[in-house]
Amino acid sequence: xxxxxVRRSAGLPATLLDVARHAGVDKSTASRALSNPGRVxxxxxxxxxxxxxxxxxxSHGVARALTTRRTRTIxxxxxxxxxxxxxxxxxxxxxxxxxxxxxLFVASHEFDLDVEATLVEAMISRGVDGIALVGFEHRKKxxxxxxxxxxPYVLTWNYRPGKLPCVGFDNREAGILIADYLxxxxxxxxxxxxxxxxxxxxxxxxLAGIREALARARIPLPDTSVVQRPYSIEGGxxxxxxxxxxxxxxxxxxxxxxxxxxGALHEARGRHIPVPDEVSITGFDxxxxxxxxxxxxxxxxFPMAEVGVNAAIHLLNLLGVTDEVPERQLPLRLVVRDSxxxxxxxxxxxxxxxx
Amino acid sequence: xxxxxVRRSAGLPATLLDVARHAGVDKSTASRALSNPGRVxxxxxxxxxxxxxxxxxxSHGVARALTTRRTRTIxxxxxxxxxxxxxxxxxxxxxxxxxxxxxLFVASHEFDLDVEATLVEAMISRGVDGIALVGFEHRKKxxxxxxxxxxPYVLTWNYRPGKLPCVGFDNREAGILIADYLxxxxxxxxxxxxxxxxxxxxxxxxLAGIREALARARIPLPDTSVVQRPYSIEGGxxxxxxxxxxxxxxxxxxxxxxxxxxGALHEARGRHIPVPDEVSITGFDxxxxxxxxxxxxxxxxFPMAEVGVNAAIHLLNLLGVTDEVPERQLPLRLVVRDSxxxxxxxxxxxxxxxx
DNA sequence: TTGAAAGCGCTAACAC
DNA sequence: GTGTTAGCGCTTTCAA
Numbered sequence: 001x002x003x004x005x006v007r008r009s010a011g012l013p014a015t016l017l018d019v020a021r022h023a024g025v026d027k028s029t030a031s032r033a034l035s036n037p038g039r040v041x042x043x044x045x046x047x048x049x050x051x052x053x054x055x056x057x058x059s060h061g062v063a064r065a066l067t068t069r070r071t072r073t074i075x076x077x078x079x080x081x082x083x084x085x086x087x088x089x090x091x092x093x094x095x096x097x098x099x100x101x102x103x104l105f106v107a108s109h110e111f112d113l114d115v116e117a118t119l120v121e122a123m124i125s126r127g128v129d130g131i132a133l134v135g136f137e138h139r140k141k142x143x144x145x146x147x148x149x150x151x152p153y154v155l156t157w158n159y160r161p162g163k164l165p166c167v168g169f170d171n172r173e174a175g176i177l178i179a180d181y182l183x184x185x186x187x188x189x190x191x192x193x194x195x196x197x198x199x200x201x202x203x204x205x206x207l208a209g210i211r212e213a214l215a216r217a218r219i220p221l222p223d224t225s226v227v228q229r230p231y232s233i234e235g236g237x238x239x240x241x242x243x244x245x246x247x248x249x250x251x252x253x254x255x256x257x258x259x260x261x262x263g264a265l266h267e268a269r270g271r272h273i274p275v276p277d278e279v280s281i282t283g284f285d286x287x288x289x290x291x292x293x294x295x296x297x298x299x300x301x302f303p304m305a306e307v308g309v310n311a312a313i314h315l316l317n318l319l320g321v322t323d324e325v326p327e328r329q330l331p332l333r334l335v336v337r338d339s340x341x342x343x344x345x346x347x348x349x350x351x352x353x354x355x
Numbered sequence: 356x357x358x359x360x361v362r363r364s365a366g367l368p369a370t371l372l373d374v375a376r377h378a379g380v381d382k383s384t385a386s387r388a389l390s391n392p393g394r395v396x397x398x399x400x401x402x403x404x405x406x407x408x409x410x411x412x413x414s415h416g417v418a419r420a421l422t423t424r425r426t427r428t429i430x431x432x433x434x435x436x437x438x439x440x441x442x443x444x445x446x447x448x449x450x451x452x453x454x455x456x457x458x459l460f461v462a463s464h465e466f467d468l469d470v471e472a473t474l475v476e477a478m479i480s481r482g483v484d485g486i487a488l489v490g491f492e493h494r495k496k497x498x499x500x501x502x503x504x505x506x507p508y509v510l511t512w513n514y515r516p517g518k519l520p521c522v523g524f525d526n527r528e529a530g531i532l533i534a535d536y537l538x539x540x541x542x543x544x545x546x547x548x549x550x551x552x553x554x555x556x557x558x559x560x561x562l563a564g565i566r567e568a569l570a571r572a573r574i575p576l577p578d579t580s581v582v583q584r585p586y587s588i589e590g591g592x593x594x595x596x597x598x599x600x601x602x603x604x605x606x607x608x609x610x611x612x613x614x615x616x617x618g619a620l621h622e623a624r625g626r627h628i629p630v631p632d633e634v635s636i637t638g639f640d641x642x643x644x645x646x647x648x649x650x651x652x653x654x655x656x657f658p659m660a661e662v663g664v665n666a667a668i669h670l671l672n673l674l675g676v677t678d679e680v681p682e683r684q685l686p687l688r689l690v691v692r693d694s695x696x697x698x699x700x701x702x703x704x705x706x707x708x709x710x
Numbered sequence: 711t712t713g714a715a716a717g718c719g720c721t722a723a724c725a726c
Numbered sequence: 727g728t729g730t731t732a733g734c735g736c737t738t739t740c741a742a
Contacts, residue, residue, distance in 0.1 A: 013504055015719060026729045031721060041727060056503045062420045062482040063719030066734045071417065073460075073481065081436065081446035091436035094463060103477055105428075106461045108449055122458055126428065127417040148411045149368055233643050259643075266647040288588050288614075292621040294649045370735060381713045386737060396711060418735030421718045 014055035022051035034059065065127055074315055075105040075123035075131045077116055079200070082108075083231060084287050085257075085304050086134070089156065093132065093308030100316050102129070111199035117142040124149045130315040132156055136166070137201035152318035156311045157202050159329045165318070167310045169330045171202045174300045175209020177334050178254060178282050181298075183217045186342045187252040187280065190214060192226040193239030193264060195256035203256055206284060210254055225250065229260065236263020240281075244273070251279055251343035258283035258290045261297050265339065276341035286335050295338035303330045369410035377406035389414065420482055429670055430460040430478035430486045432471055434555065437463075438586060439642050440612075440659050441489070444511065448487065448663030455671050457484070466554035472497040479504045485670040487511055491521070492556035507673035511666045512557050514684045520673070522665045524685045526557045529655045530564020532689050533609060533637050536653075538572045541697045542607040542635065545569060545576055548594030548619060550586040550611035558611055561639060565609055580605065584615065591618020595636075599628070606634055606698035613638035613645045616652050620694065631696035641690050650693035658685045 020030035025044060033040045033048035040048075051057075065071040074097055078086045094104045105123055109115040117139045123131055124145055130152040133142070146153050155166040182190070190210075197204045207226070214221050227242050229235030236255060240263065243250055255261040261283030268275045275281055275295055283290055286301035307330060314326040375385035380399060388395045388403035395403075406412075420426045429452055433441045449459045460478055464470035472494045478486055479500055485507040488497070501508050510521040537545070545565075552559045562581070569576050582597050584590030591610060595618065598605055610616040616638030623630045630636055630650055638645055641656035661682065668681040 011505075016721095017719075027719090028721075028730080029728055032728085035721085039727080044727080056499070058476060058479050058500065058504065060482070060719050061480040062417055062426065063734090064721070065417045066421055066719080066736090067721040069734075071481070081442045081449070084439070084442070087436045087439070087442035087446075090461075091442075091463060094436070094461060098462060098474075103460050103462060103481060105458050106445075106449060107453060107458060108446060119453075121413060124413050125416040126426065126458060127415070144411070145413070149413065150366075233647055262644070262647060269649070289617070289644055292588055292617060294624070371737095372735075382735090383714080383737075384712055387712085390737085394711080399711080415735050418718090419737070421720090421735080422737040424718080 014052075014057045015060065016057070018055055019048060019052045019057045022055060023048045070129055071127045072101055073103050073105065073126070073128045074312075075107070075120075075126075075128040077107050077109060077119045077123065077131065078134050079111045080108045081106065083257075083259075085157075085285050085302065088304040089308035089311070091308065092305035093312045096309045096312035097316070100312075100321055102316070102321075109199075111196055113137070113139050113142070113199050116199075117145065120145050124151060129319055130154070132311045132315065134158075135201045136160070136164075137199075152315060154311050154314045154318075156307050158205070161329075165314065167314055167326055167328050167330070168202075168307055169302070169332045171205035172209035172212065174284060174302070174332050175206040175211075176213045177209075177332060178284070178298075178300050179210040179213035181334055181336070182252045182254070182280060182282070182340065183213060183219065185252075185280070185340065188219055188343070189248050189250045189252070190219065190221055190225060191239075191243035191246065191250035191253040192221070193236060193243065193253060193255045193260050194226055194228050195231040195235075195260060196228055206256065231257055231259050233259060233263035233266065236260035236265075237267040238263075240264035240267040244271075244279075249279075252340070253279060253281050255281065255283050258285045258287045258297060258299055261299065261339070262289065262293055265293065265295070265297070276339050278344065280340040280343070282340060286333075290335075291337070298337045298340040299335050301333040301335050306330050369407075369412040370415065371412070373410055374403060374407045374412050377410060378403045424482075425484055426482045427456055428458050428460065428481070428483045429667075430462070430475075430481075430483040432462050432464060432474045432478065432486065433489050434466045435463045436461065438612075438614075440512075440640055440657065443659040444663035444666070446663065447660040448667045451664045451667035452671070455667075455676055457671070457676075464554075466551055468492070468494050468497070468554045471554075472500065475500050479506060484674055485509070487666045487670065490556045491515070491519075492554075507670060509666050509669045509673075511662050513560070516684075520669065522669055522681055522683050522685070523662055524657070524687045526560035527564035527567065529639060529657070529687050530561040530566075531568045532564075532687060533639070533653075533655050534565040534568035536689055536691070537607045537609070537635060537637070537695065538568060538574065540607075540635070540695065543574055543698070544603050544605045544607070545574065545580060546594075546598035546601065546605035546608040547576070547581040548591060548598065548608060548610045548615050549581055549583045550590070550615060551583055561611065586612055586614050588614060588618035588621065591615035591620075592622040593618075595619035595622040599626075599634075604634075607695070608634060608636050610636065610638050613640045613642045613652060613654055616654070616694070617644065617648060620648065620650070620652070631694050633699060635695040635698070637695060641688075645690070646692070653692045653695040654690050656688040656690050661685050 017027045020027040030048050033045040037045045107119040157168045159168040195203045227239045229239045283297050283299040286299045290297040290299050310326040316322040372382045375382040388400040392400045462474040489512050512523045514523040550558045582594045584594045638654040641654045645652040645654050665681040671677040
């Protein structure tokens with residue numbers, strides 16, 4: 001007898017060779033029968049399938065990948081899953097990939113771009129067919145790794161016209177959108193509770209957009225009116241307290257996302273500061289909670305799920321797996337709710353002028 | 356010249372052979388130098404490392420996995436990432452695995468256990484070293500796949516004494532905890548907005564716990580007082596509307612999670628039904644929002660992050676990567692907040708009896 | 711301490 | 727339509 005007889009007797013998982021022997025064919029035929037049934041006689045294919053079933057054969061993707069140079073695996077390197085926007089976009093991305101037979105690695109770097117580079121290397125090493133990153137800003141090393149490995153990749157949650165492989169929207173525009181709105185309402189004193197900007201070019205761009213809109217309206221935004229806090233309710237609370245201590249008091253506080261806004265709103269409630277009457281508060285993201293919080297939160301709607309789906313499509317397209325063309329620039333929408341209003345002073349002024 | 360000279364010239368990623376040639380050693384030496392430096396002369400090791408750096412060598416994990424039969428990869432098959440509890444536990448799990456040099460596959464089955472089985476097979480096929488599943492209930496096929504592959508696995512978000520490889524808590528107890536609390540407050544008419552029970556044994560166990568607690572107190576819970584809705588704000592709103600239409604009106608509504616509770620609370624606010632005065636509402640999970648919602652929500656605290664971390668430890672332990680011993684049974688805690696109160700009728704009754 | 715050789719399980723030419 | 731053969735890139739005995 002040759003080397004290993006039917007090794008399943010040893011309790012080891014069945015290999016293609018076991019299946020082939022069981023079906024009385026060569027392993028190459030078994031291979032074809034399983035993954036390319038068209039190139040094999042129907043009867044043979046059926047017999048092989050039956051043997052595979054009988055032996056509980058599960059293909060050894062690692063070995064297959066070594067020859068095909070495809071793992072049917074994508075890597076998503078994200079800041080964190082502990083924030084709804086990345087959780088939701090990663091979820092929708094995975095859903096689309098799953099439909100295409102791809103599996104997704106997910107790894108978080110907690111906004112540390114050096115860790116990100118390490119993770120990208122770890123994914124390349126594991127043979128992923130493509131990689132999704134968040135944002136435009138990455139270490140030089142990250143890009144080098146990607147290039148050297150000729151790795152298809154897509155940058156998400158941000159968009160810029162051109163041939164950059166990205167799927168998202170213009171974050172600066174999002175900042176302008178909401179700041180403009182407040183300016184038009186008549187606000188002149190602003191505070192900003194930014195999330196962490198380091199390692200987060202989207203947040204930085206949003207802040208830049210806010211600055212730009214205010215500058216155009218000749219409204220100053222001193223650095224002391226911009227506080228950076230972690231994206232948490234606590235962060236929003238802190239930020240609010242600090243900004244409310246400034247003179248002149250801001251009549252509008254822009255928060256880096258809805259969580260921060262909720263924290264700010266909660267702190268305002270605790271201090272019996274009426275929102276929006278005394279101060280307007282805004283968020284970003286438009287998470288489901290923004291609509292049901294009391295007061296409901298004015299925010300910018302980000303198409304979280306669409307980011308993920310289109311990132312998946314972009315990658316699958318690059319891999320030649322789909323002809324579907326990704327929507328690369330996704331729509332942004334200002335959602336006006338109850339947490340914003342004209343500043344009081346303005347009302348008084350109007351009242352005066354009317355009197 | 357042998358077969359391929361320095362193939363990097365072809366633009367292909369460097370292989371170990373390229374590194375070896377560049378360093379003037381055999382590839383087996385290069386291999387040792389890179390992954391087992393102790394078994395190689397320091398000078399040689401240094402030279403190999405330098406060559407690897409110069410060529411931008413990234414190890415081909417797929418090929419390595421074929422020989423070592425280890426991919427340093429874990430699979431997490433979860434219901435969805437679109438729910439904070441799974442997002443957070445998956446996040447913490449990934450964090451712990453990352454520290455140990457493991458990478459995580461994440462795949463969602465949207466509460467469909469047949470899909471789950473497919474995903475488990477896909478992961479086994481990709482050679483994961485271990486798998487984390489959510490809950491105890493799985494298709495027979497899922498367990499067969501796991502056994503046949505001799506795959507280390509852990510069941511999360513649930514706990515039962517014994518040697519079952521699980522990390523979580525007793526969901527039935529969670530249900531009892533909160534139902535008992537409401538019973539002690541004096542409630543006698545209950546409504547339940549359960550999340551989807553199918554394919555979710557945790558939710559089913561929670562509901563069973565609620566039923567058990569009520570039965571012990573001889574309080575009926577007709578099937579019409581239990582509605583199943585998707586875990587969403589909308590679901591909570593719907594459920595609330597339906598239950599409020601019943602006679603007798605429930606004085607307490609238990610929701611399957613905080614999201615449903617928020618939906619119910621929002622609907623109550625829309626209908627000007629005061630909570631907790633007219634109806635008490637509870638959740639499960641204790642997500643950060645439960646504390647800041649108005650009214651703040653009475654709920655059961657689930658240690659989401661701990662579930663993930665300990666699942667990771669459990670798996671790493673099974674793989675012999677760590678000696679750390681996982682906490683398998685995690686603590687549960689009733690968190691009483693402002694969305695619950697004694698039922699009004701009881702107040703009146705007491706008033707009467709006092710008069 | 712290093713090199714030579716075998717082989718992990720699979721696919722893909724290439725013959726027949 | 728099916729079998730034969732040669733690797734994919736790495737680790738790992740086994741010798742030297």
